[in-house]
Amino acid sequence: MTSPVPHPGLADSAFLAAVRGEPVPHTPVWFMRQAGRSLPEYRKLREGIAMLDACMRPDTVVEITLQPVRRYGVDAAIFFSDIVLPLKAVGVDLDIVPGVGPVVARPVRTLEDVAAIPDLTPEHVDFVTESVRTLTGELGATPLIGFAGAPFTVASYLVEGGPSKEQALTKSLMFSQPEVWAALMDKIAQISAAYLQVQVAAGASAVQLFDSWAGSLTPTDYREHVMPWSQRVLASVTDVPRIHFGVGTSNLLGLMGDAGADVVGVDWRTPLSDGILRAGGRAVQGNLDPTLVFAPTELMTARADEIIAAGRAAPGHVFNLGHGVLPATDPDQLARLTDHVHAYPLD
């Protein structure tokens, strides 16, 4: 089975034009976690289906990925998955516990633990290939963004055994056992790269590398202990634009761009104008505070206007929230925000 022929309108889509830094028909917009718990149709579909099962069944992946595109008319779909899904696919014993997050049965702390994790091959994720092919057919001229966790963030789940506020064990391993750390990062970089390559081979138009917890690192530690592996992952998918995003990364935006990103995601803490300067001439994505959707519509749209205006200083700007959609978000408010961004006048 070969990859589907791309829709003729895809290359000219607002999203792909913006990430290439070309003129756009309107400011493109999508929302991190647009597919998920804020949507009643998602909650209905997930009834009785565990999170990881929903990520591994093509029928649910396709439907969940499409739901926000249908509802909002956003300019891109994001492949429905989870940061730990590729680990699960290669056989790591883990689960996503509701109200907690990913829980790893046996945390990884030694070279033997790392060696026990298999490399990822396309056969591990047949369901991803099938889902992406179906999705690109359904999406037509709307780009699909592939998705993977960056090595540091994935490593933090493996080392801590679950979500962690401080990543103390992870950083302790990073500081104290550089050989184990390098082996672990090598392993995850292989898995994340292979996982993204599968999505691109099956038709994804762009990828986003999520380094959710990178913001807990100093620039020095990010540069020495993390960046080389994120760089390796990004360098493995050169055929499509690459977005690189983390939270609380004000001081890392330049490095995250230099790691090989075409687009630097900026969280809401950094004014977009500053983010553009720090991203070093790259396109940017962001960055409305996700809690601003709880504000009166006029305030939300006024802040969105400021962000769009600031975004004009970048070679390209993809409007987004500064982090994922919060579960309590009113979808009607996101619909209004989408329409508002689309209606914003071009220069």
Next chain:
Amino acid sequence: MTSPVPHPGLADSAFLAAVRGEPVPHTPVWFMRQAGRSLPEYRKLREGIAMLDACMRPDTVVEITLQPVRRYGVDAAIFFSDIVLPLKAVGVDLDIVPGVGPVVARPVRTLEDVAAIPDLTPEHVDFVTESVRTLTGELGATPLIGFAGAPFTVASYLVEGGPSKEQALTKSLMFSQPEVWAALMDKIAQISAAYLQVQVAAGASAVQLFDSWAGSLTPTDYREHVMPWSQRVLASVTDVPRIHFGVGTSNLLGLMGDAGADVVGVDWRTPLSDGILRAGGRAVQGNLDPTLVFAPTELMTARADEIIAAGRAAPGHVFNLGHGVLPATDPDQLARLTDHVHAYPLD
């Protein structure tokens, strides 16, 4: 009972000299949360004593505050308390639940809820006055830093009803109900100001205003909805140096200084050299990653050296971690760090 006569060496202490931007005998150092769970003598003393009880009994407050000064020989003591203690003292129904944090029985969401919270008078916190007086006597030439939570962070506990990752309800109230927000912030500013004034009147040599969660705000929202009240608190204690600290505040350091701080606390994410520039000519405090104490000693001290060297560009520099001591910290490692900072050569 009048305030005790200050120890003759106090004014010349390294800590107070540094915050005034004067020459120091050595780089002063203390650690946020130096009193607490990382110390075996603390864990022993706390056996069978609930957190809030420990904060309200002069004997435990004094002993816990002194423990790290005795052990490490740090250059300042920090008054042992909790951010929600003044609320408890005026009668708000709350508790500190082990493993969770502060839990408020009836979250505050309306003008009536706010009006039901009494103002704080010195009589509410007699135990603070008594503790501080005893402490300043015991501490001699070592300064005692008073402590209070900033209005935004305290508000977040009251509105959310407990700790919260996103402060979504708090910011929702802030965006949507400005009158309720202003009333709540007025109330907390009064309480925090009065709480600090009590500590200063009883002999505290400096104060630190903790805005732990301010880093979740954009600079725009911080300036409009938070800064005026933090400013009011800081303006209420002009007789002693004021330190202003929050986590993840890279983009807020200038504003936090302008709010009336003499010293701006910098977390570990921001290189201290950048923090100094952003703090606008003020003294700074910080900023070793608290997880670096889990690294080999040589790596920890090498990073400390970089921070001390960078700190020389500020009018004054107080060495500290970039956030609180983590509970798993080895006290011997903090002892080595203290000695190392003290031995660092002056220019």
